[in-house]
Amino acid sequence: MAGQLLNPNLLLAVPLAPLAGAAIAGLLGTQFLGNLVGRKTSHTATILGVLIAFILSVQTLLAVMDGATFNGTIYNWMTIGTLKMEVGFQIDSLSAMMMCVVTFVSLMVHIYTIGYMKDDEGYNRFFAYISLFTFSMLMLVMANNFLQLFFGWEAVGLVSYLLIGFWYQRPTAIVANMKAFLVNRVGDFGFILGIGLLLAYAGTMNYQEVFAKKDELALLTMPGTDWALLTVACICLFIGAMGKSAQFPLHVWLPDSMEGPTPISALIHAATMVTAGIFMVSRMSPLFELSDTALSFILVIGSITALFMGFLGIIQNDIKRVVAYSTLSQLGYMTVALGSSAYSVAVFHLMTHAFFKALLFLGAGSVIIGMHHDQDIRNMGGLRKYMPITWITSLIGSLALIGTPLFSGFYSKDSIIEAVEATHIWGAGFAQFAVLAGVFVTAFYSFRMYFLVFHGKERFGQAHANGHDDHHAPKAAHGAHGDAHDDHHEEEEDDHGHHGLEPGQKPHESPFVVWFPLVMLAIPSLIIGYLTIGPMLHGDFFKGVIFVGENHPAMEELSHEFHGAMAMAIHGLSTAPFWLALSGVVAAYYCYMVNPRVPAWFFAKFHAIHTLLDNKYYMDKFNEVVFAGGARLLGNGLWNFGDKKLIDGFVVNGSAKVVAWLSSLSRVLQTGYIYHYAFVMILGVLGFLIYFLPFWPAK
Secondary structure (H helix, E strand, O other): OOOOEOOHHHHHHHHHHHHHHHHHHHHHOOHHHOOOOOHHHHHHHHHHHHHHHHHHHHHHHHHHHOOOEEEEEEEEEEEEOOEEEEEEEEEOHHHHHHHHHHHHHHHHHHHHHHHHOOOOOOHHHHHHHHHHHHHHHHHHHHEOEHHHHHHHHHHHHHHHHHHHOOOOOOHHHHHHHHHHHHHHHHHHHHHHHHHHHHHHHHOOOEHHHHHHOHHHHHOOEOOOOOOEHHHHHHHHHHHHHHHHOOOOOOOOHHHHHHHOOHHHHHHHHHHOHHHHHHHHHHHOHHHHOOOHHHHHHHHHHHHHHHHHHHHHHHOOOEHHHHHHHHHHHHHHHHHHHHHOOOHHHHHHHHHHHHHHHHHHHHHHHHHHHHOOOOOEHHHOOOHHHOOHHHHHHHHHHHHHHOOOOOOHHHHHHHHHHHHHHOOOOOOHHHHHHHHHHHHHHHHHHHHHHHHHHHOOOOOOOOOOOOOOOOOOOOOOOHHHHOOOOOHHHHHHHHHHOOOOOOOOOOOOOOOHHHHHHHHHHHHHHHHHHHHHHHHHHHOOOOOOOOOOOOOOOHHHHHHHHOOOHHHHHHHHOOOHHHHHHHHHHHHHHHHHHHOOHHHHHHHHHOHHHHHHHHOHHHHHHHHHHHHHHHHHHHHHHHHHHHHHHHHHHHHHHHHHHHHHHHHHHHHHHOOOOHHHHHHHHHHHHHHHHHHHHHHOOOO
């Protein structure tokens, strides 16, 4: 198999199969073409499309592991001079692994959606969107050039806009999807600048051709400055990643994206859109390795996100928002790994995180179904005995998230912490503190949610006064954050004033189509790290795909200390991250199961800090005042001066006044008498003779 080329037609079928499913559901299954097919046809077509993509992706990965590759053009769109704009695939271990992760998680989300969205009027439309989302992400990860990368990049942004605002009747959903769209445009502006710089100086958009010129590019500076060209280009590319992968300060869109249905929360936040930035930087490792300045920038941004977004998870009461802030924090960990030149570790954590985070989101959705669409964890408790499958799978996801030895998250998270300790670029000291402190914070907010939902006294089926002992901020109205998506539940809210179980009602386990994906995601959350850490981090899996410079020793030191997955797990029991995670779990248990007065005391004692966290560090307020306010001020100025005075007043009305003035003068001369006109003609001829007299030839 070594050296064999993969079949381009089979590769093309991977993204086209979900696209075909999306077309069937989106065109034939909606009012667009008159609802020609029903719900069963729509979900069957989309699930079949993603299943085909998953099977082909697994075959591709197996072939790549045997030495097969593909890097070529599928379709030549246009040629401008020497610049070729084309659709092409680069299939290697990195893209093949991403294809498998994207298609598997998407397949589970598709199956889950049958149960979760069964009463929603937009059922077919939702299936069309999530299949289109899968197509967009596959085009992104399979690309071999910046043009196709940018197409996939923008396509996932567009479809996420449609999905976050899926329930477009809600004002909160419209605000959330517009926020996501605008924040991503900020990042994408930097991204396209980075692509433009590389195109201008390398003369090509093909990855391998740009990488071949990296040493020449490393010698160049930005015109008129002493800034290294590659540093500027890499930072611009990473600004794009900051938007897509929700890094501080472009993180503000991600928590609000919870306004979309739960299945899309799992798809956006686990395997697709938010991991696009991590994948892109890993793919561009030959360029980023040549700029320590860019790597330091990445390291510091990732550290801030990993630590400070975790703090926000502690005070959330909406079950989906706790998991959302967890996603932000874990994306910070991946970014820290990128800044440490441990690209393979970042991608490894991307993979393990995709499984357990999708599991946690879908588990949260299962809880929401059981609670009749009440999302406030203060109204839950004791669900373990009513929803055993949801309970055990959520526990597995939580244990993987906090880095419990032998679980998948342990191998990737501990590898990130070790990589940071072996890093010596600027910002590494702060990064070490952030990733270690983040371990305790992650364990605390994860098990705070777990204990409040699945253990303790039953707080559902009561008149909700929100007098929970932790005295957190008043819960958001369920009309804003509850997944009330069908007519029945909307009527329920109107009749009773809130979602949730009525007195005497008990939760129930979700149907098979909901809990089956939970079980399937729980399996890799348990074992995938143990099985793959050897080849992915310390073997040849990424050889020739991810590049690390000799001056960045983190991966070399990790490999030197690695003595097998089991040995790493046993050693992990004696390391600081394990004890910090255990301390977080114990602290959460004590605060919310044993002595609820402790959170109340903290709230009373540190009310200012709670207010700061509750307002999300006032980032939204800052953006509203500085950027939105500045834009309004600029807009008003341009309107008042530029539009009203300059264009309307001077150009339009001014020109009209000049014409009117000239007309008033000419009106005086237009008398209607022939002798007046004859006199003017004589004056004209006389003036003509006088003007040209010096040029007449002398006799």
